[in-house]
Structure formats: structure tokens, C-alpha cells
Amino acid sequence: MRRVFFTLAILAFSAFAGNVWIEPGPAGGSTDADYLQYDDGSPNWLTWAGTYRGVWFNTDDFVPSMTGFGLDFSEYWMYHHSSYPWDVSDFYAEVWNGDYMGPLVNLDVTQLTALHYAPVFANYTPQLEAEKDFWGLENTEMSGGGWPAIMGDATPPAVDHSYYSDDFFVWEPWSDGVNTGDMLVRVEGDFLSGALDNATWGAIKTTF
Helix, strand or coil, rough: CCCHHHHHHHHHHHHHEEEEECCCCCCCCCCCCCCCCCCCEEEEEEEECEEEEEEEHHHHHHEEEEECCEEEEEEEEEECCCCCCCCCCCEEEEEECCCCCCCEEEEEEEEEEEECCCCEEEEEEEEEEEEEEEEEEEEECCCCCCCCCCEEEECCCCCEEEEECCCCCCEEEEECCCCCEEEEEEEEEEEEECCEHHHHHHHHHCCC
16 A cells, blocks of 8 residues: 555656656765765656756755855756657756855856766866855756756755756745655865865865
């Protein structure tokens, strides 16, 4: 009975929000302290919900008391399901300052071409300095239906960090609290402190 209920819940959620259950296996990740991700590294969903979707990062979740984060790159994992073909593979990878209420100040827009079940990267040289609260977004305005589809895990979070929006004003949590958790958007770089510039912080990390 429990398995039947779980299956029905998945089907209902899939039909409602443009999500499809998948079982592709692990999806990379890193043990580097400056590699930030909320997903658990095991994608079980693909989603094309919303024109805009992505992850809100809060540096307090990783290293409390930091005032920002310097991004070297952002990373996105997509999935091309044969039953749900993309109308376009390109998307805009965007970084915005902003807290859980939504993105507020744009820092970068990079056009990328998605790959099936593989990471694509937006590289930032010089390093892109964000505030302690910032967003990594997939903008699918080039698509007629929210493509390419991004992957997400099946571990509901205690605090929502993955969101989607159709109009960029109202942001809905992607997790339904039962089936889904965090989208596979990650970033790598350096934590920033108000008392130290980026170069100094990097030197301290090297020393210790």
C-alpha cells in the first residue's frame, strides 16, 4: 500500500509541475570546502518547471560569518529524456545577488549549451564576487517550453533552496516536501570576509 501511495504521489507531482522521475545514478560533486552544493549528488528527477529555475546559496550554510563568495565557476547538470525532447539546448546561466525572496541584482549572464547527464560550466575570470546570499539560475527564455530540463535529487531539504518562476517575480519552492529536493546547480570559488580581500583569504587557506 505504501509503495502504491508513493507511486501515485510521484505521478501526481510529475503531472502538476513538469517533473519526471529518473534513475541515472551519481552526478559528480566534490569534497573541496569551497565547492558549494545543496543536492546530495544522486539525481532522481528532471524538471522543466518554470521559465527560470535555480538555487539560492547562503554562505552561512557552509562557513558562518563570511560576507560573500567569489565564484570561479558555476555548474549545471541537465538530462535529455527521449520522451520529453528539448526544443533547444542553449540556456543562459545567470548569477544574481539576492536572498530567499528572490534574485535582485544581476552579476553575470553566460550562454551555455546543455549536455545530457553531464555538467556544463560558466567560468568567471576575473573571479565573480557575490554577496553572502546569491543565486545560480538557469534562464530558459530561448525555449518555448522550459528546456533544457535540469536534474534534481529526491531528498527534501529542511530549508528550501531550489526554486522556479514563470515571471521572475513569484518564486515557488521546487521541493514538494515529499518527493523532490534540490536542483543540481553548484558553484566553486572562495569565501570572502569583510576584513580580508580575496587574495589574502586565498593565501590563508594555502597556509593552513
